[in-house]
Amino acid sequence: xxxxxxxxxxxxxxxxxxxxxxxxxxxxxxxxxxxxxxxxxxxxxxxxxxxxxxxxxxxxxxxxxxxxxxxxxxxxxxxxxxxxxxxxxxxxxxxxxxxxxxxxxxxxxxxxxxxxxxxxxxxxxxxxxxxxxxxxxxxxxxxxxxxxxxxxxxxxxxxxxxxxxxxxxxxxxxxxxxxxxxxxxxxxxxxxxxxxxxxxxxxxxxxxxxxxxxxxxxxxxxxxxxxxxxxxxxxxxxxxxxxxxxxxxxxxxxxxxxxxxxxxxxxxxxxxxxxxxxxxxxxxxxxxxxxxxxxxxxxxxxxxxxxxxxxxxxxxxxxxxxxxxxxxxxxxxxxxxxxxxxxxxxxxxxxxxxxxxxxxxxxxxxxxxxxxxxxxxxxxxxxxxxxxxxxxxxxxxxxxxxxxxxxxxxxxxxxxxxxxxxxxxxxxxxxxxxxxxxxxxxxxxxxxxxxxxxxxxxxxxxxxxxxxxxxxxxxxxxxxxxxxxxxxxxxxxxxxxxxxxxxxxxxxxxxxxxxxxxxxxxxxxxxxxxxxxxxxxxxxxxxxxxxxxxxxxxxxxxxxxxxxxxxxxxxxxxxxxxxxxxxxxxxxxxxxxxxxxxxxxxxxxxxxxxxxxxxxxxxxxxxxxxxxxxxxxxxxxxxxxxxxxxxxxxxxxxxxxxxxxxxxxxxxxxxxxxxxxxxxxxxxxxxxxxxxxxxxxxxxxxxxxxxxxxxxxxxxxxxxxxxxxxxxxxxxxxxxxxxxxxxxxxxxxxxxxxxxxxxxxxxxxxxxxxxxxxxxxxxxxxxxxxxxxxxxxxxxxxxx
Numbered sequence: 001x002x003x004x005x006x007x008x009x010x011x012x013x014x015x016x017x018x019x020x021x022x023x024x025x026x027x028x029x030x031x032x033x034x035x036x037x038x039x040x041x042x043x044x045x046x047x048x049x050x051x052x053x054x055x056x057x058x059x060x061x062x063x064x065x066x067x068x069x070x071x072x073x074x075x076x077x078x079x080x081x082x083x084x085x086x087x088x089x090x091x092x093x094x095x096x097x098x099x100x101x102x103x104x105x106x107x108x109x110x111x112x113x114x115x116x117x118x119x120x121x122x123x124x125x126x127x128x129x130x131x132x133x134x135x136x137x138x139x140x141x142x143x144x145x146x147x148x149x150x151x152x153x154x155x156x157x158x159x160x161x162x163x164x165x166x167x168x169x170x171x172x173x174x175x176x177x178x179x180x181x182x183x184x185x186x187x188x189x190x191x192x193x194x195x196x197x198x199x200x201x202x203x204x205x206x207x208x209x210x211x212x213x214x215x216x217x218x219x220x221x222x223x224x225x226x227x228x229x230x231x232x233x234x235x236x237x238x239x240x241x242x243x244x245x246x247x248x249x250x251x252x253x254x255x256x257x258x259x260x261x262x263x264x265x266x267x268x269x270x271x272x273x274x275x276x277x278x279x280x281x282x283x284x285x286x287x288x289x290x291x292x293x294x295x296x297x298x299x300x301x302x303x304x305x306x307x308x309x310x311x312x313x314x315x316x317x318x319x320x321x322x323x324x325x326x327x328x329x330x331x332x333x334x335x336x337x338x339x340x341x342x343x344x345x346x347x348x349x350x351x352x353x354x355x356x357x358x359x360x361x362x363x364x365x366x367x368x369x370x371x372x373x374x375x376x377x378x379x380x381x382x383x384x385x386x387x388x389x390x391x392x393x394x395x396x397x398x399x400x401x402x403x404x405x406x407x408x409x410x411x412x413x414x415x416x417x418x419x420x421x422x423x424x425x426x427x428x429x430x431x432x433x434x435x436x437x438x439x440x441x442x443x444x445x446x447x448x449x450x451x452x453x454x455x456x457x458x459x460x461x462x463x464x465x466x467x468x469x470x471x472x473x474x475x476x477x478x479x480x481x482x483x484x485x486x487x488x489x490x491x492x493x494x495x496x497x498x499x500x501x502x503x504x505x506x507x508x509x510x511x512x513x514x515x516x517x518x519x520x521x522x523x524x525x526x527x528x529x530x531x532x533x534x535x536x537x538x539x540x541x542x543x544x545x546x547x548x549x550x551x552x553x554x555x556x557x558x559x560x561x562x563x564x565x566x567x568x569x570x571x572x573x574x575x576x577x578x579x580x581x582x583x584x585x586x587x588x589x590x591x592x593x594x595x596x597x598x599x600x601x602x603x604x605x606x607x608x609x610x611x612x613x614x615x616x617x618x619x620x621x622x623x624x625x626x627x628x629x630x631x632x633x634x635x636x637x638x639x640x641x642x643x644x645x646x647x648x649x650x651x652x653x654x655x656x657x658x659x660x661x662x663x664x665x666x667x668x669x670x671x672x673x674x675x676x677x678x679x680x681x682x683x684x685x686x687x688x689x690x691x692x693x694x695x696x697x698x699x700x701x702x703x704x705x706x707x708x709x710x711x712x713x714x715x716x717x718x719x720x721x722x723x724x725x726x727x728x729x730x731x732x733x734x735x736x737x738x739x740x741x742x743x744x745x746x747x748x749x750x751x752x753x754x755x756x757x758x759x760x761x762x763x764x765x766x767x768x769x770x771x772x773x774x775x776x777x778x779x780x781x782x783x784x785x786x787x788x789x790x791x792x793x794x795x796x797x798x799x800x
Contacts, residue, residue: 003102003131003186004102005029005102005103005131005190005194006029006030006102007029007030007031007032007100007101007102007103008021008024008029008030008031008032008101008102008103008104008105009031009032009033009034009097009098009101009103009104009105010024010031010032010033010034010105010107011034011035011091011095011104011105011106011107011108011118011122012034012035012106012107012108012109013033013034013035013061013062013065013066013069013088014035014065014107014108015069015163016107016135016161016163016165017033017035017105017107017108017135018033018065018066018068018069018070018076019069019072019076019163019164019165019166020105020107020135020161020165021033021066021086022069022070022076022077022082022083022086022165022166023076023161023165023166023195024195025077025082025083025085025086026077026078026082026166026607026682027194027195027196027682028085029085030085030087031085031086031087032086032087032089032094032097032098032101033062033066033086033087033088033089034062034088034089034090034091034094034095035061035062035065035090035091036061036090036091037052037057037058037059037061037090037091037092037093038052038057038058038060038061039052040052041057042060045057045060058090058092058093059088059089059090061090062088062089062090063088066086066088070083072164074164074166074167074662075166075662075663076164076165076166077166078166078607078662078663078664078665078666079663079665079666079669091118091121095121095122095125096125097125098122098125098126098130099125099126099127100127101126101127101130102130102131103130103131103132103133104122104126104130104131104132104133105133105134105135105159106118106119106122106132106133106134106135106136107134107135110136110138110139112139112143112144115134115136115139115144116144116146116147119132119144119148119152120147122152123148123149123152126152128151129151129155130155131155131183131186131187132152132155132156133156133157133158133159133187134156134158134159135158135159135160135161136158136160137160137207137208137211137265138207138264138265138268140204140206141156141157141158141174141175141176141204142176142177142204144156145176145178150178153176153178153179154178154179154180154183155179155180155183156176156178156179157173157174157175157176157179157183157184157187158172158173158174158175158202158204158208159171159172159173159174159187159191160172160173160174160202160208162210162397162398163257167608168397168398168400169196169197169198169397169398169684170197170198170200170210170393170394170397170398171191171195171197171198171199171200172199172200172202172208172209172210172394172398173187173188173191173199173200173201173202174201174202174203174204174208175201175204176204184201187199188201188465192465192683192685192686193682193683193686194682194683195682196607196682196683196684196685197397198393198396198397198685200390200393200394200397201390202384202385202390202394203383203384203385205383205384206268206269206272206273207265207268207269208384208394209384209385209390209391209394209395209398210394210395210397210398210399211265211398212269212380212384213373213376213377213380213391213394213395213405214395214398214399215262215265215266215269215282216278216281216282216373216376217369217373217399218250218253218254218262219266219281219282219283220281220368220369220372220373221235221239221250221369222285222287222288223281223285224365224368224369225323226285226287227368228361228364228365230365231320231322231323231332232251232305232306232320232321232322232323233320233331233332233334234334234336235249235250235251236248236249236250236251236252237249237334237336237339238336238339238362238365238366239369242339242342242343242351242355243348243351243352243355243366244348244401244402244403245399245400245401245402246399246400251304251305251306252305252306254298254304254305255298255299255304255305255306256298256299257298258297258298258299258300259288259291259292259296259297259298259304260292260297263284263288263292266282266284267282267284269282270282270283275383277379278372278375278376278379287323290326291304291305291321294326296321303328304321305320305321306318306319306320306321307319307320307321307328309328317330317331318331319331320332336362337360338354338355338358338360338362338363339362341354342354342355346504348402348403349403349407349408349411350411352370352408352411352412353411353412356370356371356412356420367420367424368424370408370412371417371420371421371424371426372424372426373405374405374408374409374417374421374426374428375421375426375427375428377391377405377406378428378429378431378432379428379429381429381431381455382455386455386456387452387454387455388406388442388452388453388455389406389443389452389463391404391405391406392404392405392406392407406442406443407442407443409442410441410442410443414432414435414436414439414440414441415436415439418432418433418436431455434458435453440453441453444460445474445477445478446460446462447478448474448475448478448479449462449463449466449467449474450462450463450466450471450473450474451463468689469685469686469688469689470492470688470689470692471535471688472490472498472500472533472534472535472688473535475490475491475492476488476490479491479492479493481497481522482515482518482519482522484511484514484515485503485511486501486502486503486509486510486511486512486514486515487499487500487501487502487503487511487512487515488500488502488515489515489518489519489522492531492688492692494528494692494696495527495528495529495699496527496528496529496530496531496692496695496696497519497522497523497527497529497530497531498530498531498532498533498688499515499516499519499530499531499532499533500532500533500534500535500536501515501534501536501539501540502534502536503544505536505537505538505540505541505588506534506536506538506539506540506541506593507540507541507542507543507544507545507592508540508542508543508544508567508591508592508593508596509543509544509547510547510563513566513567513570516532516570516573516574516596517570517573519532520573520574520577523577523579524577524578524579527579528579528580528695528696528699529579529580529581529582529695529696529698529699529703530577530579530580530581530582530695531581531582531583531584531688531691531692531695532581532582532583532584532596532597532600533583533584533585533586533687533688533691537587538586538587538588538589538593539583539584539585539586539587539588539589539593539597539609540585540588540589540590540591540592540593540596541588541590541591541593542590542591542592542593542594542614542615543567543591543592543624545618545788545791545792546792547563548560548563548620548779548788549785549788549789549792551563551779552779552780552784552785552788553785555780557776557779557780560776560779561772561776564623564624564772564775564776565772567592567623567624567625568623568624568625568768568771568772571595571596571599571624571625572599572625572764572768574596574599574600575599575600575706576705576706576708577705578705579699579703579705580601580602580695580698580699580703581599581600581601581602582600582601582602582603582604582691582694582695582698583596583597583600583602583603583604584603584604584605584606584687584688584691585597585603585605585606585609585611586605586606586608586609586684586687587606587608587609587610588610589605589609589610589611589612590610590611590612590613590614590660591612591613591614591615591622591624591626592624593611594611594612594613594626594672595613595622595624595625595626595629596624597611597672597673598625598626598629598672599625599629601677601698601703601706602677602678602679602694602698603673603674603677603678603679604678604679604680604681604687604690604691604694605664605667605673605678605679605680605681606664606680606681606682606684606687607663607664607665607680607681607682608663608664608684609661609663609664609667609680610660610661610662610663611660611661611664611667611670611672611673612654612658612659612660612661612670612672613626613627613630613654613655613658613672614658614660615655615658616655616656616657616658616740616743616744616747617658617787617791617797618784618787618788618791618797619739619743619778619781619783619784619785619786619787619788620743620775620778620779620784621655621743621746621747621750621771621774621775621778622655622771623771623772623774623775625768625771626655626771627655627747627750627751627767627770627771628750628764628767628768628771630651630654630655630671630751631651631712631714631750631751631753631767632709632712632764632767633651633671633674634647634648634651634751635711635712635713635714638713638715644715645715645718645722648715648719648722648751649722649726650671651671651751652719652722652723652726652747652748652751654670654671654672655747655751656744656747656748663680664680665680679694708763708764709763709764710761710763710764711761711763712753712761712762712763712764712767713759713760713761714751714752714753714754714756714759714760714761714762714767715752715753715759716752716753716754716755716756716757716758716759716760717752717755717756717757717758718752718758718759719748719751719752719753720745720748720749720752720755722748723744723745723747723748723749723751723752724745724748726744727740727741727744727745727748728741730744737799737800739783739800740799743778746774746777746778747774749770749774750767750770750771750774753766753767753770754770783800786798786800787800
């Protein structure tokens, strides 16, 4: 059966249902979102004289739920306009419309009888062979299928999305004993390629994989907190980025998710688990019970482990809960020697060794936390999964851990860790002892592929689905052809090389400029095309502001001019190279990172790409060719458009207001991506593979580099008049400061081509000179130095 998904129905418009509907709209699907009709009139409806049968009343619940979700931050939609792809209705009037749907997703209340009742009605209308899935995580999948037809059973399984569905990459697929293999295979492929998910096939066990392990880990922290006499803030410092977990760590995550939700899962697990040797971990501690009694559930109730208030100065302040007296207190300064030492180690896998070594309180806390986790996950095989990689994939993509439990365990070594575990009373599964006897690891790299230890065969097997992917972490040990401290060049095969950055936040300094020039040189000599991509948290957070600040504060203006000129010349080399250059940005692509992308032949951006020229925030203008490139793109647009002043205003505001796209799609609207050239891909997993295929296609077609641009049309005084009047109005309205106005005018001069009396055609070098001169001039201003200092010292943008 060759399936096509064109229309999707989502039944249930609550927090998860409406967001799932949004994500299907994100990928271009027509979506039908339904919920219950009201059982009684609201006061407004009654006053208006409506009846329960009035159209405005029938869809009131779904309308309210959906309008609330589309206002969420972060946004569930790539573009606000994508909401038009979703039509709203109710179960009584509109359920018949599912007959036109290829996939029906149920996301209603976790109640077995209510779900089964809805399924009976679904069977009346659904077309044979259409997919039926449930987002449940609290009811066994098999229990939902009583009295269902064979076709329904074969087309049914669990598709468990994680909140928020747009951003968290895990999709757990839970087949029943009836689900057809074709359905499972289709959902895995569709989930990865179209929805951009990391898809894990799970067994129908309580809480499946991610929540089983993730909630165990969180509950174990609750119990260790008391044992080691640690505060809420101390726990969050110890269980956040230092161990490769999100900034929200433990208690901030609880506040975001809702303490009641977490406790609901934990209590269900404690009831459902019979043969779990550690089921007591899921018991709710007294302090958690007290928060529940107080209805301090987190963000949804305005307070939980943290509480946001206005202090005496009228500024927002976040207080933390003191668990000894249940009063909120001001933020405490937390400092641990072990933490500070570990923070100095850049590589996470090396950091764990230090954190678990030693006899300090913090070392002991980490040993109990991790060694208990290792024992727990080993004993969950084969209960929740037959393969170790599924557990690591699920926890990393569902709970945003950088490394999964088995990956972390590998860093410590089995032989060393088992005696430590036994000393603390933790016993791993028998199969782990057999591995330890042979001094084996859970994972290994072989010929550019990551392989996992398969317990039944006791052999290493390549992780299914990764054979055809291009994964830099797997290729790096064997395919590196050049590197320095800031970047590396890897051979991707087929004549394509990749330049990856690995500085802090992938900021751009001399090492990366050297790497770009080396990559160009190598490709010119021996390869067919160059891709610029990496597997860091961000593509690039922009230029190394610390270096610019240091040169500016020491008044080394000639050297600063040379640094900017070098960057500009490197961008021109990228643009006019004799081979295709493709950028594959993801997450932050700011400042210089954005400029690199803008000078490539093609950009294959991930859907979650936050791109922008943000230099005005630190008191300068884009000077790595970004301002010039915007002027060039404006010139191309006004050549075919009479409304040139509007086009100028749009381009000016993108940079002048330091706008950053909230998705790859919005980057087109802001002018950072080109509508006829660049592309967006939803699957991060397939992004580099697709970029490589695009590079090969360009070479096979017969690539011809662009000719140097000498005829960029600028507006001169006409453009500057728009800048002056706009900046005056913004300053008078107190939207910008006097210095913001000054910066805006400097930017406007570059985009207008300088103080020309009338529109004219200029060269790229002319505009590059303008932006470089403006940049160096602004670096001599006190207020620019103050802005840079604020960002470097406090991590905050100063509006002086």
